[in-house]
């Protein structure tokens with residue numbers, strides 16, 4: 001395609017976006033062409049971002065809990081997992097989990113993000129117990145826990161249905177599910193990365209079931225490794241299709257691959273330009289998902305700030321105790337203060353809005369920051 005043809009093709013896509021029409025697989029692949037100016041793709045994504053979310057820059061006050069890094073699987077992109085007898089392996093005790101809940105409460109967290117390894121020797125009841133323990137002791141904290149990969153493992157362990165597992169976890173106190181484990185759905189890529197863990201059908205079916213019983217979930221895509229533009233757009237379209245049917249995804253999070261300490265350490269991590277293009281293309285393709293998140297831990301603070309003009313409207317949270325991407329070489333701080341995170345949103349020209357996990361606005365007591373309440377009206 002020459003420059004004139006490229007301009008004409010881009011105008012076609014711009015007309016579609018301006019008319020709020022859905023983009024196709026071919027449109028998405030075209031937008032990934034490095035010869036299509038990133039700035040132009042970003043401007044288009046920003047149009048959709050502002051149409052859907054105005055000038056908001058959402059964040060939350062949250063903490064992470066990775067109860068164990070011991071895992072039966074060996075995903076090639078993972079720097080976090082450990083073998084049972086490896087000195088790096090750990091499994092948290094109930095006391096440590098309670099201490100983490102107390103620390104979260106003392107810091108005014110509204111959310112705990114809980115994911116980890118699939119421990120060979122820990123039964124489903126241990127994973128359920130952790131949710132129950134936290135919920136009983138800290139009922140005000142929203143527990144966003146266990147990816148579809150873990151739910152798939154619980155199904156295997158219990159020999160029960162997905163629906164049974166999800167309902168059982170919800171009765172223990174689970175509030176919603178994170179979006180991890182999606183990686184890249186296309187089998188040409190997935191089979192190279194993680195051929196044994198939950199396959200694409202299982203991942204989508206678990207999220208479908210969660211949505212059907214009223215659990216909101218997030219969704220992700222791990223990019224910048226062995227996949228190409230076609231695989232990425234195919235992935236986004238599979239998410240878009242499920243969202244058309246259920247409406248249960250609340251935010252999409254493109255996750256930049258970090259190669260250090262993984263079996264793919266010979267690869268280079270994606271450039272900031274690739275990060276911004278992926279953010280923008282995701283915003284344009286996922287017309288039925290309200291929010292797009294620039295996860296600052298993975299992107300780095302500056303790229304995450306820039307992403308707020310390339311389709312993203314959320315920057316994630318203050319984040320305490322993140323291990324998974326720091327093990328893979330992320331050089332971002334381990335935690336940001338509330339003032340830091342607000343400041344970086346303001347610097348990016350957006351209005352900082354604290355949200356809870358399901359995008360309600362959070363109101364803080366001006367005299368005691370750790371005390372908070374949820375505004376009745378959803379932020380979206």
Ligand code: SF4
Nearest residue numbers: 071073074075078081
């Ligand atoms: S990505 Fe998850 S399932 Fe895969 S090896 Fe790492 S901890 Fe285990």
